Structure formats: C-alpha cells, structure tokens
Amino acid sequence: xxxxxxxxxxxxxxxxxxxxxxxxxxxxxxxxxxxxxxxxxxxxxxxxxxxxxxxxxxxxxxxxxxxxxxxxxxxxxxxxxxxxxxxxxxxxxxxxxxxxxxxxxxxxxxxxxxxxxxxxxxxxxxxxxxxxxxxx
Numbered sequence: 001x002x003x004x005x006x007x008x009x010x011x012x013x014x015x016x017x018x019x020x021x022x023x024x025x026x027x028x029x030x031x032x033x034x035x036x037x038x039x040x041x042x043x044x045x046x047x048x049x050x051x052x053x054x055x056x057x058x059x060x061x062x063x064x065x066x067x068x069x070x071x072x073x074x075x076x077x078x079x080x081x082x083x084x085x086x087x088x089x090x091x092x093x094x095x096x097x098x099x100x101x102x103x104x105x106x107x108x109x110x111x112x113x114x115x116x117x118x119x120x121x122x123x124x125x126x127x128x129x130x131x132x133x134x135x136x
Contacts, residue, residue, distance in 0.1 A: 032074060037054070
C-alpha cells in the first residue's frame with residue numbers, strides 16, 4: 001500500500017514529515033532509533049515533533065517499538081494488518097551486539113505461552129542477541 005494511502009487509512013493528515021518518516025521506516029532494513037530517524041530526515045523539524053509522530057504512528061498500528069540492548073526505543077514499520085492500539089505482528093527481534101542494530105525477524109514468530117489462570121497476555125517480545133550478517 002502507498003505511504004499516503006496508509007496515512008489516510010489510519011486517519012492521519014498527509015504531511016511532508018509523516019510521508020518521509022513512514023517511507024524511511026518502510027524502506028529500512030532494521031529498526032531505527034529516534035536519533036537515527038532525525039539524522040536521515042530531510043524535512044526540517046524539531047525533536048518533539050518527530051517524537052510525537054513516532055508515538056502517534058505506534059498507537060495507530062503503523063510502526064512498532066522495540067528496545068535495543070541499551071534500553072533505547074527503536075521503531076520499525078508494522079505489518080499491514082496492525083490496528084489502532086493492537087499490534088498483530090508478533091515476531092522476534094535480533095539485537096546485534098557488535099554494531100547495536102536491531103532487526104525485525106518476521107519469519108520467527110512468537111511462541112505460544114501458557115500463563116496461569118487469571119493472567120492475560122497483551123503483548124510480548126522475543127529478543128535474540130548475537131552478531132548480524134554484516135558484522136559476522
């Protein structure tokens with residue numbers, strides 16, 4: 001689906017920043033930190049605006065957040081079937097200890113987990129650590 005179409009479908013006004021931000025995340029081979037996103041944007045905006053856009057995208061199911069090994073938030077584009085406040089792309093993430101990059105592994109699904117009676121799992125993460133193919 002076209003970036004502008006995704007934004008409209010999720011109820012966003014199409015702006016230069018939102019279009020560039022989503023395009024950047026959709027074409028990245030790894031999850032990006034806010035600082036990395038800011039460094040690659042050509043649209044002149046402040047940090048707060050980028051922060052708000054990323055958080056709004058996450059809430060709308062356009063991007064998902066994953067923490068890197070240092071606890072920094074990284075953002076990656078979601079699968080097309082994620083919805084407002086409900087992400088359906090439950091997959092593993094790989095954290096490279098050499099370069100610090102975080103990669104989505106969409107073919108490695110989250111395992112089914114049985115929790116005690118009365119517990120309800122709403123979200124989970126599977127993080128794998130090691131060396132990525134570029135650093136190996």
